[in-house]
Amino acid sequence: MPLVRIDVTENRRTPEQLRALADVVQDVMLDTFAAPPRDRYQIVTEHRPGQIIAEDTGLGLARTDDLVVVQVVQQGRSEAQKQAMYRALADRLEQRTGLDPQDLIVSVTENTREDWSFGRGVAQFLTGEL
Structure with a gap:
């Protein structure tokens, strides 16, 4: 259940380009973090x-105004999964959106099951709903 924040500079991308960027990030979460289908929580x-x-x-990185910062809050992913995610994001964002890998910063934060409520003021992981 990753929660993903994607930060970009305004007016550098169309709404369609922003959606494509978010879609690539989601595909990588599914493939490298084994996120379940429809488990999509993104803030652009x-x-x-x-x-x-x-x-x-x-x-020696040459940053531009096309910079994308991706922050992922998650639980229980291994070092290998995280490294696979970093690589997949750089590769796929370059292939599908043209983002230069030098303009990608990724940060992963770990939390626990008790740190989530998906609504109604309930910690669904703790109540067994999830």
Whole structure:
């Protein structure tokens, strides 16, 4: 059950391009994180130019205003799954949207079953509904 935030600079992509970006991310979640079908929780946020500041951390990366930051909140994925997800995102976003892999930052955060409520004020993982 990944929760994915996708941050981009506004006015760099059409609504259709944003949806394509989100669709690629979802496909990768299904393939590398074994997310169940229809388990899609994504928040796409556009920021004014200059509101995403991402330097290259000394790696020699050439960032542009096409930068995409993907944050994934999840539970129980292995190191191998995470590495597969990073690679698949870079490859597929480049192939399907033209995103330069240098313009992709991905961060994964772990939480537990007790950290989720999908509605009605209930922790469905703890009640056995999920």
